[in-house]
Amino acid sequence: MFDLSEESPADWWEVEALYDLCFAPGRTALSSYRLRDGVEPVRGLSMVARDREGILAGAIRYWPVQVGDAPALLLGPVAVHPTHQGEGLGALLIQGSLERAVALGWERVMLVGDAPYYRRFGFEPLQGVVMPPPTNPDRVLGQALRAGAWDGVTGNVTRVPG
């Protein structure tokens, strides 16, 4: 029903429009966006889903970040068009891209989001991992893509050097 592919540079503004539709106004003022400023998303993991007519139905992007000295993936934004929500597309985008992340050798992934949604994909609250303020620490979640990859990894989440 949906065609999933890697996001290409030509998809950029269409994905931005989908995010504008799906998130509250002012989304780019969120602290997580300061970690993305001037940094390219991870191309092999950022994906778009199109319906049979080729219309964008969902998208997921990832950015590289540092946690202390350790590299990590920052999942998000992820959004599904309101007309397609609840059809499993969000799960498809998240699970499919996480499998790619493992295959590409990424060891740990984090995000800022609703634990009740992300728990089903294996995300749990991260202790001692500090997002730029203002961020509710209860919404800072992570998942080890290699066993034990979050053990001992703490500190401020920072932008990768440009």
Ligand SMILES: CC(C)(COP(=O)(O)OP(=O)(O)OC[C@H]1O[C@@H](n2cnc3c(N)ncnc32)[C@H](O)[C@@H]1OP(=O)(O)O)[C@@H](O)C(=O)NCCC(=O)NCCS
């Ligand atoms: C969150 C989002 C990506 C999920 O995509 P989706 O394709 O609708 O999700 P799925 O069909 O895979 O899963 C739907 C299930 O997730 C649940 N769910 C969706 N958002 C949730 C949330 N914030 N908290 C808890 N559960 C949530 C639904 O209730 C539904 O539950 P069910 O399986 O028991 O019926 C989509 O709703 C969206 O774009 N929302 C607006 C943007 C957003 O909030 N993005 C996430 C930022 S952290």
